[in-house]
Amino acid sequence: MRKILLTLLFVLFGTTAYADGHCSKPSGSINILANDFPALRTFVETAKGCKGSADFKVTHSSEHNKIAVPALTANPSEFSARIAANSSIVPLMNQDLIRPMDDLVKKYGKGIQDSQLITIDGKVMAVAFMANTQHLYYREDVLKELGIPVPKTYEEVVAASEKIRASGKMQHPYAAAYKAGWNLAEEFVNMFIGHGGEFFKAGTAEPNINNAKGVATLNMLKKLASLSNPDYLTHDSEAIKVEWESGKVALMTLWASRSGTLLDDEGDAKITAATKLTGPATVGGGSIPAATLWWDGFTLAKNRSDSDAEATFIALAHAASNKKMVADAADQAVWLVEGFVPGPKSIGVIEAVKMGAKPYPMLPQMGLMHGALGSEIVEFLQGKESAEQALKDVEAAYISKAKEQGFL
Amino acid sequence: MPNKTFFWFFLPTGLAMILFIGLPIISTGIQSFYAQHDQIVKEVKKCDPFGCTVSIVVDQEATSILRDEKPLGKFNGFGTYIDRNHLAIEQISDFWKETDSFGEFINQVTNLPFYKALLFTLTYCLFVTPNVLLLGFIIALSLNAISRKIRGPLIFGTILPMIVTPLVGSLVLFWMIDAEGIIGANLQLMMEDPYLSLKSSRTLTWITIIIYGIWHHSPFAFVVFYAALQTVPQEPVEAAIIDGASRYQRIRHIVLPHIYPVVTFVALISLMDNFRVFEPIIGFSAEGSAQSLSWLIYDNLVNEEVILFGSAAATSMMTIVGIAILLAPVLIRTWKEFRTAR
Numbered sequence: 001m002r003k004i005l006l007t008l009l010f011v012l013f014g015t016t017a018y019a020d021g022h023c024s025k026p027s028g029s030i031n032i033l034a035n036d037f038p039a040l041r042t043f044v045e046t047a048k049g050c051k052g053s054a055d056f057k058v059t060h061s062s063e064h065n066k067i068a069v070p071a072l073t074a075n076p077s078e079f080s081a082r083i084a085a086n087s088s089i090v091p092l093m094n095q096d097l098i099r100p101m102d103d104l105v106k107k108y109g110k111g112i113q114d115s116q117l118i119t120i121d122g123k124v125m126a127v128a129f130m131a132n133t134q135h136l137y138y139r140e141d142v143l144k145e146l147g148i149p150v151p152k153t154y155e156e157v158v159a160a161s162e163k164i165r166a167s168g169k170m171q172h173p174y175a176a177a178y179k180a181g182w183n184l185a186e187e188f189v190n191m192f193i194g195h196g197g198e199f200f201k202a203g204t205a206e207p208n209i210n211n212a213k214g215v216a217t218l219n220m221l222k223k224l225a226s227l228s229n230p231d232y233l234t235h236d237s238e239a240i241k242v243e244w245e246s247g248k249v250a251l252m253t254l255w256a257s258r259s260g261t262l263l264d265d266e267g268d269a270k271i272t273a274a275t276k277l278t279g280p281a282t283v284g285g286g287s288i289p290a291a292t293l294w295w296d297g298f299t300l301a302k303n304r305s306d307s308d309a310e311a312t313f314i315a316l317a318h319a320a321s322n323k324k325m326v327a328d329a330a331d332q333a334v335w336l337v338e339g340f341v342p343g344p345k346s347i348g349v350i351e352a353v354k355m356g357a358k359p360y361p362m363l364p365q366m367g368l369m370h371g372a373l374g375s376e377i378v379e380f381l382q383g384k385e386s387a388e389q390a391l392k393d394v395e396a397a398y399i400s401k402a403k404e405q406g407f408l
Numbered sequence: 409m410p411n412k413t414f415f416w417f418f419l420p421t422g423l424a425m426i427l428f429i430g431l432p433i434i435s436t437g438i439q440s441f442y443a444q445h446d447q448i449v450k451e452v453k454k455c456d457p458f459g460c461t462v463s464i465v466v467d468q469e470a471t472s473i474l475r476d477e478k479p480l481g482k483f484n485g486f487g488t489y490i491d492r493n494h495l496a497i498e499q500i501s502d503f504w505k506e507t508d509s510f511g512e513f514i515n516q517v518t519n520l521p522f523y524k525a526l527l528f529t530l531t532y533c534l535f536v537t538p539n540v541l542l543l544g545f546i547i548a549l550s551l552n553a554i555s556r557k558i559r560g561p562l563i564f565g566t567i568l569p570m571i572v573t574p575l576v577g578s579l580v581l582f583w584m585i586d587a588e589g590i591i592g593a594n595l596q597l598m599m600e601d602p603y604l605s606l607k608s609s610r611t612l613t614w615i616t617i618i619i620y621g622i623w624h625h626s627p628f629a630f631v632v633f634y635a636a637l638q639t640v641p642q643e644p645v646e647a648a649i650i651d652g653a654s655r656y657q658r659i660r661h662i663v664l665p666h667i668y669p670v671v672t673f674v675a676l677i678s679l680m681d682n683f684r685v686f687e688p689i690i691g692f693s694a695e696g697s698a699q700s701l702s703w704l705i706y707d708n709l710v711n712e713e714v715i716l717f718g719s720a721a722a723t724s725m726m727t728i729v730g731i732a733i734l735l736a737p738v739l740i741r742t743w744k745e746f747r748t749a750r
Binding site for chain 2: 065096246364399401
């Protein structure tokens with residue numbers, strides 16, 4: 001028994017000694033709010049390795065967006081840090097809930113690369129550690145058997161899906177997260193950007209989607225939807241992942257951060273072996289992909305004591321500059337941390353960056369547009385109204401909300 | 409009970425009600441008359457791992473001065489109530505002028521978010537409430553008539569839908585009616601239509617949610633009716649049997665009049681509950697096809713990255729008014745009966 005304990009202790013201390021990155025043993029209280037997917041769990045676990053004498057708590061939740069603003073508005077706030085992305089940092093900025101961390105970066109951020117810093121008006125507001133995007137996944141065996149080349153554009157995705165359906169192999173060969181609400185709106189955003197659209201008239205918060213590009217976007221979404229499981233309006237990323245693993249789908253647009261769970265040892269080995277990744281598709285003859293680039297990074301709560309912020313920064317910066325973490329978890333994410341060697345699961349994001357994909361628009365009023373899209377384009381997909389009417393509804397819904405929020 | 413005793417008896421409850429129900433409603437009401445201050449934005453340089461751009465952010469210094477002066481926001485009066493996402497007065501009058509037929513006008517109006525939600529909420533109330541009353545009553549009568557030996561287990565089985573958490577109940581059904589689920593897949597086989605989906609069609613989604621609502625709420629009506637049935641006096645029933653009254657006649661002329669106050673009570677509670685329909689929409693992920701007033705409030709508060717307090721407050725106030733209007737006939741009737749009884 002004693003031996004086992006000794007070995008255990010040795011292993012424990014051994015790992016702390018082995019972990020690299022800089023850890024200045026913080027004290028105080030650390031409480032982190034984060035989304036829930038494998039890479040973020042790895043990241044937070046790594047940060048925990050540098051908690052020193054601090055009290056370390058974490059909340060992983062896929063409902064993080066709903067908790068973030070109320071939890072950070074309280075003073076002192078519930079969380080000392082929030083792992084955010086391009087879109088979710090905006091409400092925090094709008095409400096002035098996060099603090100600049102230039103001093104902390106100078107003092108404790110040795111291993112953090114300059115490219116990881118998210119600066120707004122010259123102040124560091126977040127430190128990014130991974131990149132994400134939505135890109136194509138395909139079933140190599142199915143495409144080969146039917147002699148279909150790997151699609152590069154959404155027009156080719158449609159043609160390929162129609163061919164697979166005609167062959168009788170699969171009834172609904174395409175899948176994407178079209179769940180009404182945030183997910184569906186995100187697909188619109190991708191497709192609209194692929195068509196070269198701008199959401200707002202230059203320099204204003206006036207909507208600018210009711211035009212030819214908007215109509216083309218909606219028509220493409222509808223074509224893809226008709227090739228998907230008829231329940232597409234209720235399917236989020238998790239649901240289409242399950243569809244894929246049951247072998248009923250041959251082409252899919254999904255987040256890069258989910259590739260790890262698709263390619264793990266669980267599920268049918270044949271499907272896993274035939275699952276291949278490629279960059280995001282373009283659309284309508286455009287050259288930039290119909291996808292948005294995302295970063296995930298940490299922000300520090302404003303309504304929390306300076307000492308807690310410092311402790312939190314030390315722990316998180318330890319993870320955000322940790323070469324061992326990115327080497328060990330190379331297949332979980334596209335890490336922006338120094339020392340990351342991209343593996344086969346990172347193809348999607350790397351291709352997207354090479355093709356010149358645009359980041360998700362980080363504008364104060366974008367959340368309102370995203371919300372209006374999520375509920376107002378549903379009826380067009382159901383065939384209940386025209387594309388022009390749907391876009392008119394989106395703009396009208398957005399304008400009312402933007403007026404209430406003081407943007408117009 | 410003398411009025412004075414009643415007053416002291418009621419005081420603690422009354423205080424709690426004012427504190428936890430009255431004041432929040434008043435605060436919500438005040439909130440609904442305010443909108444956010446005009447956002448002062450400035451152009452700044454933003455850099456992220458994908459490059460630098462010139463973009464806009466909210467100017468915190470300028471905004472915080474405004475916020476400190478008037479923390480509630482900008483007074484908007486009934487502005488939020490009549491905007492497009494609520495009563496949409498302006499849009500409706502435009503539709504009235506633009507459209508040629510009444511049908512088209514109705515189509516345009518029910519395309520507005522508030523009216524869309526109101527239409528579903530009312531349809532749900534209209535179908536679920538009477539069916540819950542009817543089904544609950546029939547089950548109560550049937551169970552009351554069978555042997556006491558097996559009654560216990562049967563009662564337990566009947567109230568199961570009420571014991572199951574609404575969200576869990578709807579999720580179970582949700583997976584069963586999925587195109588790949590046991591009910592969904594079998595329906596496709598039976599109808600020989602591989603594209604049939606209970607979730608993508610608006611009508612079928614509404615029917616599913618309504619059936620779920622009846623299934624979930626009937627046990628409540630049943631329990632109350634069953635209890636009431638135990639109080640029906642046996643003498644008049646026996647006298648009716650001797651007089652040769654059929655089972656239907658006995659129920660119609662003796663049982664129903666006796667439990668009538670209970671029926672009113674169940675109808676009231678049921679109407680109020682159904683008007684606030686919410687969980688099944690989330691459980692069935694039916695946001696695309698069915699939206700209720702409660703769902704609109706939820707949407708304003710959590711689904712947007714920007715929280716719309718004014719919108720949510722306005723919809724809440726209108727839901728309260730809606731419930732009051734719905735309950736008015738029943739309440740007036742009860743009040744009249746109460747006065748004649750005295």
